[in-house]
Amino acid sequence: NDGGHDAKNLRVKLVLLGDSGVGKSCIVLRFVRGQFDPTSKVTVGASFLSQTIALQDSTTVKFEIWDTAGQERYAALAPLYYRGAAVAVVVYDITSPDSFSKAQYWVKELQKHGSPDIVMALVGNKADLNEKREVAVQDGIDYAEKNRMFFIETSAKTADNINELFEDFVDYATSRLP
Ligand code: GDP
Ligand code: MG
Numbered sequence: 001n002d003g004g005h006d007a008k009n010l011r012v013k014l015v016l017l018g019d020s021g022v023g024k025s026c027i028v029l030r031f032v033r034g035q036f037d038p039t040s041k042v043t044v045g046a047s048f049l050s051q052t053i054a055l056q057d058s059t060t061v062k063f064e065i066w067d068t069a070g071q072e073r074y075a076a077l078a079p080l081y082y083r084g085a086a087v088a089v090v091v092y093d094i095t096s097p098d099s100f101s102k103a104q105y106w107v108k109e110l111q112k113h114g115s116p117d118i119v120m121a122l123v124g125n126k127a128d129l130n131e132k133r134e135v136a137v138q139d140g141i142d143y144a145e146k147n148r149m150f151f152i153e154t155s156a157k158t159a160d161n162i163n164e165l166f167e168d169f170v171d172y173a174t175s176r177l178p
Contacts, residue, residue: 026156
């Protein structure tokens with residue numbers, strides 16, 4: 001296979017999908033730069049960032065991250081970014097049931113039109129807003145399990161589980177790739 005998960009240097013093309021406003025760009029910014037900017041700009045079209053991490057066994061993983069816009073008017077462009085992606089991260093906001101429905105829409109879209117062996121993660125972001133939670137943790141877990149997805153809740157604001165998302169998901173993904 002390309003890049004081979006048994007090699008010491010992996011390259012992983014990753015696409016982020018999900019409703020506008022769920023925190024996709026903030027997750028990427030937190031992961032790549034260690035920052036949270038509450039005034040971050042709405043993504044237009046899509047943006048690209050890369051980040052290399054070292055795993056415990058000294059394997060390095062270079063993530064090539066496509067952060068998509070999420071707005072309806074860009075939906076037709078999404079296949080440009082998820083096609084050829086080895087892994088997809090579908091994000092919702094735990095305070096927004098609408099965004100959870102939208103995440104399910106993206107999962108179905110990826111199942112229909114993504115690479116047949118794409119590995120997906122379901123991410124409930126804004127976990128710091130637990131007092132405003134409207135999507136139960138168990139609902140996320142159940143949906144992810146049913147659809148053979150990795151699941152995690154994160155906060156780009158507090159950094160909670162952001163590194164874990166990328167590190168644990170790549171572990172999960174490499175164990176699933178052919
Ligand atoms: P995107 O459209 O999915 O890329 O969403 P953005 O990353 O632009 O974030 C949308 C809004 O949610 C911004 O106002 C962020 O400050 C806010 N936001 C993003 N992540 C978090 C988070 O983990 N917790 C909280 N409380 N707000 C967040
Ligand atoms: Mg964005």
